[in-house]
Amino acid sequence: MADKKLVEEITSRDENFTQWYTDVVRKAELMEYSSIKGFMIYKPNGYAIWENIQKKLDGMFKETGVENVYLPVLIPESLLEKEKDHVKGFAPEVAWVTQGGGNQLTERLCVRPTSETLFCELFRNNCHTYRDLPMVYNQWCSVVRWEKTTRPFLRSSEFLWQEGHTIHATAEEAKERTLQMLNIYADFCEKELAIPVIKGQKTDKEKFAGAEATYTIETMMHDGKSLQSGTSHNFGDGFAKAYGVQYTGADNKLHSVYQTSWGVSTRLIGALIMVHGDDSGLVLPPHIAPVQVMIIPILQKKPEVMEACMKVKEALRAAGISVKVDDSDKRPGFKYAEEEMRGIPLRIEIGPKDIEKGQCVLVRRDNREKSFAALDEVAVKAAEVLEQEQQDMFERAKAFRDSHIYDAHDYDEFKDIINNKPGMVRAMWCGDQACEERIKEDTTATSRCMPFEQENISDRCVCCGKPAKKLVIWGKAY
């Protein structure tokens, strides 16, 4: 009964999604708040997910020629101020260092909210001729943006991310790189995180401060809300001109470079929780789970049980599966509840009766499906089950999302859907920012993106009725 109770400490997902989210974060021991308001501590279970995200994404980046660098945590105020839209976007939310080494500083330094300005300086100092191009850099770091209201992984005053920054000789090459990285994010989300994405372009209202175009991958959480899960920005030559990044071309003339930046953050952990989690806690896709298999001995005091568990563990490890044995002195039922809360994709139970039959029990986390495997074939079987679970989780998330996207043809329909049905709305837009603002005011929904897959579902703007220019995905967002 203690097992049951343990699980019951998580609020039901459909009853109160916000409380459910907080409960899962806490019970799975992913993070906790520090004594500074809005600053998170990533505990081992949470940070291990980020490490796996880093490892996989970093490999994908490097395959395309990305090189990692590290730039200072502090940025002088004067450097931040050089690009006007940019400083306007970030200045209100930065933290300022005003004292250092016992002295008042002559210039304020901000703790980096993003590093565009530092990269511009680096590029200016190192880019001389066309032979130096492209420069394709990335940085894994933390950034600080003072937030008034915070939520674990989704919005906090410090968060972890990667920020890629590149410069190119031509506008075309910059645009290509912007889209290439967006596609990497999309592939990563779908194949590793099992989260389906919509790729599209942000409207001018929603794009990054100082960018010419911002591309995004938008995902749908289980409560129907949208989460912007990764963005890729094409800066054109705006930053380059503001910071004087130029090169001598093959034509012996000076040219501005074309610049991009792109990033994903620990928000992705929030997405993992809210797309896949259930009333028993976290559910992690096998490809990203730090521990893929938990072996739980039944009657572990019997030596043959622990022996069989260790043998299975070694077989799985040899097959490249990340595996642990829970040999603590808790009861098996308690252990089940615990590894379910933590979202471990596969549980293997081994008891004396199983050993007699030369088998063990496999239980999937996502759907509790039970299967059996011969002890000497368990590694192959476990790999198959994990791969199936990964695919099923993606298909399930995609089916859920697709069944929660609605078309709206006029404003009444739009408002009805957005107010009564959790999910996203597809509707046509005239291109006027006033309509975006009105929709936001009336419904709190925002334009998530102009999806790459355009379709004409009406000739009229859903808001003002004027001729429509673009299909837009609308939604309430985190």
Place this chain on the structure above:
Amino acid sequence: MADKKLVEEITSRDENFTQWYTDVVRKAELMEYSSIKGFMIYKPNGYAIWENIQKKLDGMFKETGVENVYLPVLIPESLLEKEKDHVKGFAPEVAWVTQGGGNQLTERLCVRPTSETLFCELFRNNCHTYRDLPMVYNQWCSVVRWEKTTRPFLRSSEFLWQEGHTIHATAEEAKERTLQMLNIYADFCEKELAIPVIKGQKTDKEKFAGAEATYTIETMMHDGKSLQSGTSHNFGDGFAKAYGVQYTGADNKLHSVYQTSWGVSTRLIGALIMVHGDDSGLVLPPHIAPVQVMIIPILQKKPEVMEACMKVKEALRAAGISVKVDDSDKRPGFKYAEEEMRGIPLRIEIGPKDIEKGQCVLVRRDNREKSFAALDEVAVKAAEVLEQEQQDMFERAKAFRDSHIYDAHDYDEFKDIINNKPGMVRAMWCGDQACEERIKEDTTATSRCMPFEQENISDRCVCCGKPAKKLVIWGKAY
């Protein structure tokens, strides 16, 4: 001749070691300074070395049960102040955030100079019973300490490091962990970085602020100076008492925990440069080199040359060797000079004549030794040569170090050696801090450590002549 000139831009190591070091850092494109005094930018070549250090060390840590976490970049002043020795050690060199989100803060927050205090808070909030112990955590991050004079990798106002923090139920377990991590550092330095170390304990004067005991690995640079390359601290229960970290034991009583911390930093890159570098630039040990082999085509316009190069590249990659082909339009001699400056351990030259003979040329970076390999056996041969180079580099560094350690039996001899012979001095010490201070004042040398391998080379303290207690290694240090 242009090749020759390129190399000559590096000052001779024996002529001016300081300038040589700066030249190597610049020519190998490892780092550059940002516009904030003392804050470094890690460029791709430099950061890639740090990534390899991270990857290997992190694997070694995790084998011993270490879990990674991430704690905030900012620390409230009140938290820092709780341990008196600690705050005294760090307060003068921290950077203070006083404004955030447009407001003056009610309490100053420092950019972390180290995270002991945050870990204490984390431990206090999460350690309840003996079942929660041990907690064996580590964090990879940057720290800020305002420095007046800085040198690339050796001393900068921001640097990258890892800081391990652990708590244990008993003093013995804490001591064991402290030594275990020191041994990992020592093994890593010797086996991966090819840098021989001396393991020992710091004197009270040189130990970490707030620690009961500090252990260290000391290394010798090519100019004979010492570099403290990694430290491991046993805090006893001092911090735990200051921060109230307690647990309920199996005896149902409250106990304080015993704590350790341990760290290495980007200083290790400085050590790599100063131990192995030569007048042509950086020399990287194969185990840690981001690019282990550079293939240089001779007469690369001939299609069969590039074809052979790509084939060799694929064979090496398949064998797990990190390899690149330099197919830029520079001349081969220029390329040789460039990859030598960057310290790439092995160069493979492939030209039409080699292809006719079915072979290629291998040139080691450390001693320029040339050898030949059949094109279809090059992967095996390259792996052998790299492994031999790794061993030779360690042996060479060890022979150099051992021939620059001198015994001193009285103070005149001590001063004569320390003033005239670059290297370390072994001498006996009475245990009195006054002698350490006098030696430092007279010679600028400091006690590097009391080596674990003790020996009695005299009955008298080398400074005051009183009865000796410990053999100490002395040296001028970075």
